Amino acid sequence: ETWKMSADAPDGNYLTQNIRAFADDVARLSDGALEIDVVSNSVLLKRPELKRGVQRGIVPIGEVLISALGNEDAVYSADAVPLLATTFDEARALWEASRPIYEEKLAEDGLVLLFAAPWPPQGVYMNREVTDAASFEGVKFRAYNPSTARLAELLGAVPATIATSEISQAFSTGVINGMITSPSTGVDSQAWDFVSHYYDVQAFLPKNMVIVNKGAYDGLSDEVKTALQEAAELAETRGFEMAEEATGEATNTMADNGMNVLPTPEGLASDFETIAATMRAEWLEQAGEEGQKIVDAMN
Amino acid sequence: MDIFLQSAVLVVTLLVLLGLGIWVGVALMASGVVIFLMFTSTPVDAILGTTMWAHSASWTLTALPLFIWMGEILYRTRLAEDLFSGLAPWVGRLPGGLAHVNVVGCGIFAAVSGSSAATTATVGRISLPELKSRGYADRLAIGSLAGSGTLGLLIPPSIVMIVYGVAAQVSVNRLFIAGVVPGLMLMALFSGYIAIWAKMNPDGVPDPEPRMPLGERLRRLRMLLPVVGLIIGVIGSIYAGVATATEAAAIGVAGALIIAAFGRSLNAETFVASLLGATRTSAMIGLILLGAAFLTSAMSFSGLPGQLAELISASGLSAAGLIAVLTVFFVLLGCFLDGISIVVLTTSVVMPAVAAVGIDPVWFGIYLIIVVEMAQITPPLGFNLFVIQSLTGKSIFEITRMIIPYFMILVLAVILLTAFPGIATWLVEQTI
Amino acid sequence: MMLTRHLFNFCGALAALSLLGIAVLILSQIGLRLMGSQIPSADDFAAWGLSASIFLALPATLIRGDHIRVTSLRQLMPKRLGHIADILAAAFAAVMMGWVAWAIFGYVHESWTYNEVSQGVVAVPLWWPQSAMVLGSVLFALAFAERTLRLILGLPVESDDTNEQGRGE
Ligand code: NA
Ligand code: NA
Numbered sequence: 019e020t021w022k023m024s025a026d027a028p029d030g031n032y033l034t035q036n037i038r039a040f041a042d043d044v045a046r047l048s049d050g051a052l053e054i055d056v057v058s059n060s061v062l063l064k065r066p067e068l069k070r071g072v073q074r075g076i077v078p079i080g081e082v083l084i085s086a087l088g089n090e091d092a093v094y095s096a097d098a099v100p101l102l103a104t105t106f107d108e109a110r111a112l113w114e115a116s117r118p119i120y121e122e123k124l125a126e127d128g129l130v131l132l133f134a135a136p137w138p139p140q141g142v143y144m145n146r147e148v149t150d151a152a153s154f155e156g157v158k159f160r161a162y163n164p165s166t167a168r169l170a171e172l173l174g175a176v177p178a179t180i181a182t183s184e185i186s187q188a189f190s191t192g193v194i195n196g197m198i199t200s201p202s203t204g205v206d207s208q209a210w211d212f213v214s215h216y217y218d219v220q221a222f223l224p225k226n227m228v229i230v231n232k233g234a235y236d237g238l239s240d241e242v243k244t245a246l247q248e249a250a251e252l253a254e255t256r257g258f259e260m261a262e263e264a265t266g267e268a269t270n271t272m273a274d275n276g277m278n279v280l281p282t283p284e285g286l287a288s289d290f291e292t293i294a295a296t297m298r299a300e301w302l303e304q305a306g307e308e309g310q311k312i313v314d315a316m317n
Numbered sequence: 318m319d320i321f322l323q324s325a326v327l328v329v330t331l332l333v334l335l336g337l338g339i340w341v342g343v344a345l346m347a348s349g350v351v352i353f354l355m356f357t358s359t360p361v362d363a364i365l366g367t368t369m370w371a372h373s374a375s376w377t378l379t380a381l382p383l384f385i386w387m388g389e390i391l392y393r394t395r396l397a398e399d400l401f402s403g404l405a406p407w408v409g410r411l412p413g414g415l416a417h418v419n420v421v422g423c424g425i426f427a428a429v430s431g432s433s434a435a436t437t438a439t440v441g442r443i444s445l446p447e448l449k450s451r452g453y454a455d456r457l458a459i460g461s462l463a464g465s466g467t468l469g470l471l472i473p474p475s476i477v478m479i480v481y482g483v484a485a486q487v488s489v490n491r492l493f494i495a496g497v498v499p500g501l502m503l504m505a506l507f508s509g510y511i512a513i514w515a516k517m518n519p520d521g522v523p524d525p526e527p528r529m530p531l532g533e534r535l536r537r538l539r540m541l542l543p544v545v546g547l548i549i550g551v552i553g554s555i556y557a558g559v560a561t562a563t564e565a566a567a568i569g570v571a572g573a574l575i576i577a578a579f580g581r582s583l584n585a586e587t588f589v590a591s592l593l594g595a596t597r598t599s600a601m602i603g604l605i606l607l608g609a610a611f612l613t614s615a616m617s618f619s620g621l622p623g624q625l626a627e628l629i630s631a632s633g634l635s636a637a638g639l640i641a642v643l644t645v646f647f648v649l650l651g652c653f654l655d656g657i658s659i660v661v662l663t664t665s666v667v668m669p670a671v672a673a674v675g676i677d678p679v680w681f682g683i684y685l686i687i688v689v690e691m692a693q694i695t696p697p698l699g700f701n702l703f704v705i706q707s708l709t710g711k712s713i714f715e716i717t718r719m720i721i722p723y724f725m726i727l728v729l730a731v732i733l734l735t736a737f738p739g740i741a742t743w744l745v746e747q748t749i
Numbered sequence: 750m751m752l753t754r755h756l757f758n759f760c761g762a763l764a765a766l767s768l769l770g771i772a773v774l775i776l777s778q779i780g781l782r783l784m785g786s787q788i789p790s791a792d793d794f795a796a797w798g799l800s801a802s803i804f805l806a807l808p809a810t811l812i813r814g815d816h817i818r819v820t821s822l823r824q825l826m827p828k829r830l831g832h833i834a835d836i837l838a839a840a841f842a843a844v845m846m847g848w849v850a851w852a853i854f855g856y857v858h859e860s861w862t863y864n865e866v867s868q869g870v871v872a873v874p875l876w877w878p879q880s881a882m883v884l885g886s887v888l889f890a891l892a893f894a895e896r897t898l899r900l901i902l903g904l905p906v907e908s909d910d911t912n913e914q915g916r917g918e
Binding site (some may be wrong): 031058066 | 359360362367370371376377397408476480481482483484486487488489490491493555556557558559560561562563593614617618620661662665668749
């Protein structure tokens with residue numbers, strides 16, 4: 019049997035490379051009983067269409083950014099809450115805490131959760147130097163979902179909605195002055211061509227997860243299911259390792275290309291703590307008991 | 318075997334449906350259904366809904382109807398007439414005369430709009446009626462418009478470049494800069510051809526305008542003020558950081574309304590007529606875009622373009638051989654798919670082979686854009702052809718005959734670009 | 750059948766309003782951003798406006814003959830055969846777009862049952878903006894069916910715009 023799989027990022031990204039390795043593992047471990055044909059760069063299904071596309075069986079298996087589902091249920095935003103998890107170890111703990119809850123939710127939607135792999139910790143890209151929250155006054159800061167919009171607001175910046183495709187132009191011409199995203203996205207888009215400063219604030223580590231249509235999964239023989247789960251386990255471990263490696267590499271690449279790669283300035287760090295506390299409280303309010311369960315499980 | 322069967326099914330289905338006089342968008346959707354049913358196990362009704370929504374509710378696409386509306390507003394003002402009257406004494410004695418307005422107009426408009434359909438529709442709405450009334454041959458007016466309209470993709474900003482940049486992980490800013498010189502080169506080539514054609518076909522152009530004293534010529538230049546103001550306003554809004562490239566289209570609409578108001582051609586009736594006209598033109602283009610998106614989705618699931626590209630990539634050709642074979646492949650593909658689809662469906666397969674023979678990805682991007690420009694003007698599926706059919710009522714094949722020379726110029730541009738890669742890379746090296 | 754024509758034109762007017770709305774929205778967004786503020790999810794709203802504008806205008810565009818078809822072969826046919834070809838083309842399109850309307854309805858119905866919400870700054874149930882797609886595609890299929898019937902009855906199918914047709918010739 020051959021499954022088409024929709025991968026989120028373009029080919030050069032380590033997350034997609036991890037997915038391709040996962041596909042190889044599945045073929046190997048199942049002795050060719052299940053082949054996965056990976057199509058990268060969200061060509062088969064765009065990010066907003068991925069989850070329901072897998073639900074509906076358009077593709078049997080797909081990869082999606084977990085926090086993209088945050089508007090559907092706030093509990094999916096756990097890995098986008100600032101400073102809840104800032105290192106890879108914490109990200110792993112957060113994942114272990116949230117996984118059972120997601121599994122249950124996805125099962126209700128007819129989906130099986132296989133594994134997740136993290137993006138690098140999110141940093142702040144600015145076209146000027148900043149020292150603390152006050153330097154964000156009046157800065158037009160890119161917002162693409164409720165939590166980034168709230169973050170911009172709490173920083174005192176002006177949230178600005180800019181489509182992904184227009185980021186480089188918007189920066190070059192000054193439509194926006196700042197954004198928050200991972201160093202690997204910065205490298206993918208060659209951020210040094212349009213932005214000068216990168217602050218490694220390690221705000222949070224978003225993750226992509228791989229989900230399978232329940233009907234397609236149930237149609238597999240027990241041996242193949244085992245092979246799939248085994249490959250998923252390997253992919254998760256490898257994904258975390260690759261992410262850690264990619265983070266260092268990407269940060270260095272930006273510095274090598276002349277960007278000012280800087281640690282969080284002290285003033286900003288303390289302001290950020292306050293903002294994170296506010297946002298965590300707000301998230302807990304929205305995510306309710308399940309959110310509390312995740313936070314409790316982490317400590 | 319499967320690849321050839323699939324190619325044959327696609328070509329035959331599409332040609333038969335189009336030949337029967339089925340509406341283009343409907344024929345594309347039906348061909349997509351056939352491919353889905355025969356060559357994939359995907360639930361076709363589910364993917365249809367997804368595709369229709371994902372491709373109609375698109376932020377970047379909003380610039381298209383807005384620019385078309387801008388063109389409709391301006392069409393109802395004196396702007397076009399003034400523009401041509403103002404320019405006539407200056408270019409009227411050049412071989413080809415005012416036909417060069419198509420080239421320059423598209424070149425300037427391309428610096429605002431990222432799409433070739435918007436460029437062709439907007440400039441054509443203004444220039445075609447004027448050229449016709451001044452006695453320029455259709456062949457010259459229509460051919461040069463269709464050719465120059467493709468510049469919308471090459472001269473920054475460009476939607477296709479953004480799509481390529483993301484897929485191939487190449488800096489969009491570098492691609493934008495790399496497109497400038499090839500864009501100007503193509504303008505020069507188009508203008509050169511117009512001049513030569515006009516020399517050889519004196520019947521196709523009106524008699525040269527009588528000489529006019531310099532004072533009168535300068536006085537007439539004032540008639541260009543509204544156009545210049547609009548261009549500065551729209552381009553300026555982008556580079557001043559007031560608006561993104563997509564948002565600039567709304568500035569264009571506002572500017573056109575201001576021009577219409579000052580020219581006293583703005584009233585409730587013209588406002589409504591321009592709005593309704595723009596709505597229908599964008600629905601016309603929208604239906605074809607949606608059909609093309611659905612067929613593209615069928616191709617992405619069946620994997621046909623990817624498999625073909627893989628065959629070429631795996632053939633172990635040298636850099637020059639690879640480019641030659643890819644050009645033929647892309648031109649053929651361009652007959653049945655639109656430009657963005659070609660980039661989306663083939664980039665990830667072709668890039669490793671391109672990198673393996675040491676081709677610069679920025680250079681390849683520019684090469685790809687020029688080849689994709691050809692797809693805009695080749696039948697049966699060519700967006701510029703449809704836009705011009707809608708503007709003039711002429712048939713696709715009539716229009717195709719008129720654009721053959723401009724297609725050949727695009728081929729020449731690919732040859733020049735391959736022989737002198739610096740055309741694309743020099744400016745990038747100078748500025749970054 | 751005048752009733753359907755009014756319906757198509759009414760939807761065309763809604764489509765035009767939608768396009769006007771996009772322009773107003775984007776201009777307000779530019780203005781607000783200059784003043785240090787913004788309309789949350791303006792990009793989503795504009796995109797949805799475009800979807801509505803395209804779909805709602807499909808039938809009105811058809812009855813004015815503005816949708817593109819390749820008629821070269823048709824023009825070579827003798828009158829009777831050409832008429833039959835026209836009927837077949839319209840009937841084929843009616844069936845095809847009928848299925849499209851059905852599939853789109855299924856998709857939007859699913860958005861509703863799955864409680865799909867937008868992923869941008871403002872969470873909106875997606876079946877609201879998607880309803881325009883349903884209305885537009887259903888009427889588009891109806892317009893093709895009406896066209897088939899008119900062709901069979903020998904009635905005119907394309908009404909000329911009372912406003913300028915605006916052809917470049
Ligand atoms: Na352009
Ligand atoms: Na073509």
